[in-house]
Amino acid sequence: MATARPVGARNPVAETTHAIRERIRSDRRLAWALALVVLVLVILLPYAFDPASPFVDHCVTALAYVVMALGLNIVVGFAGLLDLGYVAFFAIGAYTAGWFASAFFATVNGGKGIHILTGTLAGAQPGIHLNFILVLIVAVILTAIAGILIGLPTLRLRGDYIAIVTLAFGEIVRVVAVNGQSIHLGGTNTLTAGRQGITPIDSPELPGMSAFSPLDLRPWYFTALVLVLIVVFVNFRLRDSRLGRAWIAIREDEIAAASMGVPLVKTKLMAYATGAGFGGIAGAFLASYLNTVNADQFEFSFSIFVLAMIILGGIGNIVGVMVGAIVLSFVNVWLIPDVLHDVPSKLGLNFDLTELSFGIFGFLLVIMMVLRPEGLIPERRRQIELTEGVGTDEALFEVRS
Amino acid sequence: MSTEPVPAASASDPGDAVDAILSATGVSKIFGGLVAVDSVDFKIPRGAIVSIIGPNGAGKTTFFNMLTGLYKSDRGRVEFDGVNITNERPDIITKLGVARTFQNIRLFGTMSALENVMVGQHARMRSGLFGSIFRPPWTRREEVDVREKAEETLKYVGLRPALMHQMSVNLSYGDQRRIEIARALASEPKLLLLDEPTAGMNPEESARLTAFMRKLRDERALTILLIEHDMKVVMGVSEQITVLDHGEKIAEGSPQEVRHNERVVEAYLGSREARAVQAED
Amino acid sequence: MEAAALPVRRALRSSVGTAIRKFLNRYGLIIALLALPVYFGIHDLVNQHSLTHIFENLKDGVSNGAIWALVAIGYTLVYGIVELINFAHGEVFMIGSFVSFSVWSTIGLTLTTGALGVVFGLIVTLFVAMIASGSMNVLIERVAYKPLRNAPKLAPLITAVGFSFILQNVGLEWYGGSQKGVDDLIRAQTDFFTIGGVHITHADVLAVAVTTPLVLLLAWFITKSRLGKAMRATAQDPEAARLMGINVDTTISATFLIGGLMAGAAGLIYALYQTTIWFFQGFQAGLIAFTAAVMGGIGNIWGAVLGGVIIGCIQQIADDRMGGGTWTAAIVFAYLVLIMVFRPQGLLGEETREAG
Ligand SMILES: Nc1ncnc2c1ncn2[C@@H]1O[C@H](COP(=O)(O)OP(=O)(O)O)[C@@H](O)[C@H]1O
């Protein structure tokens, strides 16, 4: 059997956490109160640090990763479709910002540029410059379309083939990004700037917020926080909805689901589209925050990085996925490079720990899947599906063929 | 037609005069070299309770799967309520008004009884991505209605209210059968297909289910198609019986007619069911 | 009127659609596969009035394809028996290359070693590399897949990806992050002979000369030996195999072992052929080989060989003629998607899979 964990063994820590979780689950007001406390703390957090401190920087990145992980959670956690090419949506979202919020298309409109609702900074430059909110909206639309286009051909496939085809799509997007300099769009404009990167990207200019700059990261932080709140809201709403039930049904038994009137294609595509949309939002935000869109950012390993967040936190569990995303992004941007980097040399070993980060994530995936596939904070259903083998992998198209 | 014409009895005549809710013509399914269903013609009169019987492996479930869109038929045509549903997608067929249960129960294991039945109403619900996310008043109302209707349906099939929120994997076999029927009913079908619903039930439970089927037909104006092994149930409840053997329709008619049909007795000869058929005399 | 006309038109459209779909299902993949060689063949004929160039590409494709075939066999055997994409298989192949280089360095093979010494040394290297990759594959199976045999398919696939990252990191620490040049022991690019202007090099001969006997041996083993029969029985129906007294666990491990052995051999050939190795070689090789396995029809050894050769040709043409190889990955992946979508059963696979 999949789990060798002793069932009867009494683990005081596990029992206490279980009791706390049951308490929170059964008491909605307690849950809301806790959420509110956490939110207040999170809002106050950046004021405890220097506005340009590395910690706030790490937090902004972590929040952007939360958006991505929760987007992927809709596809993998809810609908049960293993997507190994999620980086494609990060890329498309980032390029949306690169195309529509920078001087990249320098010759449009006779070199005068196109400006829509932009502030004073971007307003004077050539290229296409849309307001940040518009960029996000365009990113959602483009990535949702991409999600559907990538999703469509996978719908007739079994679960593991879906994983490989999405991976292949992710790689195709990366190759196009790398070689985009040789794809000419008329004039001197090309599709991407390849490994050189499109830079700089406009910083958001939003009414009522102080200037977005590298010297004051708080506006970035709060923007990212708002995006997180949106994606959390959407995750919760979708989970407890007609669509959410349909996703569970499909992932547990798609033949029964179809027989109960759930249209498989449409329902799966909705998961792809919404998941992709959040990848796009996070991508556009990160492009703006990092001030560059570089083809090297879109490697396959990034897809696995985001997947590892979900697996670590608890596949399908919204709070778990957030925790997983925050933990892994701090491991990636802080723990390994800043804290543990000199451990090997102290031990007399000669290697660079940052090189190992993806090996560490790989190790994490193996360990988690073998020992605790349901993650740190399990989702109840997923736990049962993963450990007790409830549900079937049988696909409708196979039976119908 | 290869089938021997059975002397028609007016009550169960499947001829053109009767208003058929479903009609299949020349339906066939071939797996590799095996002809699982061999050009079967079949009609269900509206409002009737009709059975398909036959030895194991006769092709009954395969035939069901073609009616409900799980299998594509290799030949033939299926019409439901005047609409051609041949090889149509299962969800579309369900939306048109055909619901089913499975021989090996296929509930959504980690869902509660209630949620299972709520999924059954999927085709009758409207809220999409927008409604699911923003939950406007009409979506809220729909959710409330769907939940109430699920509760009501579960009560109707006789599930103890205490079990409604239990995860369905943890429930007893009999309760799972009930939930599966409730889930099918929740899609508001005109035609209900039950694949061996009494399998694993004791005679008492079977009798109760038989009564329930009649009640369903009368109260909900349903037409019911039944695959059944238990001859007592079949003979007691069916107005028309179709017998399949090796994928072929070998007889059709009222219980009386089928019971005395030579080919049927032959097909069942020696088997437990044969004795059951005779015992009914 | 309209109501009457509509179904007719719909029926007509669907019958034309069905015919087109049937045609594409049967020949679409073959057409797509022939597109590149035929296009460039005509291109060469028109511009250079000779087919030497395209034949050179195809020759390279066949010898490269021999490597992919060996790797693809690992995917196909494992998928055939446990329905799992052994995602770490590309890295097992990479480890084969790495082990090969370190073995031949250790036993002292250099550019100055005499021919006999090189042959003998490389045979030793081949054995060590095969055994190293084979045991690595068995280890992966035991640690990462076996505990998850009853879990949803998604679970072992994730551990497979995890293992592939771990092994990449092993490779990274072993020989560093950039491509590492290795001794050109066999003088890979020297002509063995020339035929019709096409240069057959040492590397080509090596690839074909190692792959052919291995594949024949394997095919014989699978059809004739007890273990091979057990493997086929387990692939058909594990439960029935168990009832027949076959030790399913051993059989599965043996399958991983054989797949690993082939990947190890491929690793050695690759190192000698390319004269460079690097920790990331397994990722793309793995995907190319997986594409080959699916193209040939998963579970089918000869399919893997056929797929390997075809994908090798496509890859060579893309490398040679399209943006200096920058588009190759995208082209191979595009083929992967096309195959998966339009002919998931592959070229030699059965028309349909029947699910219970
Ligand atoms: N998906 C399938 N693939 C191959 N053979 C099948 C499939 N489904 C059913 N069969 C075969 O078709 C025949 C009829 O099966 P079935 O319809 O289940 O019989 P019944 O329900 O009457 O017992 C059997 O021989 C069975 O093995």
Ligand SMILES: [Mg+2]
């Ligand atoms: Mg049956």
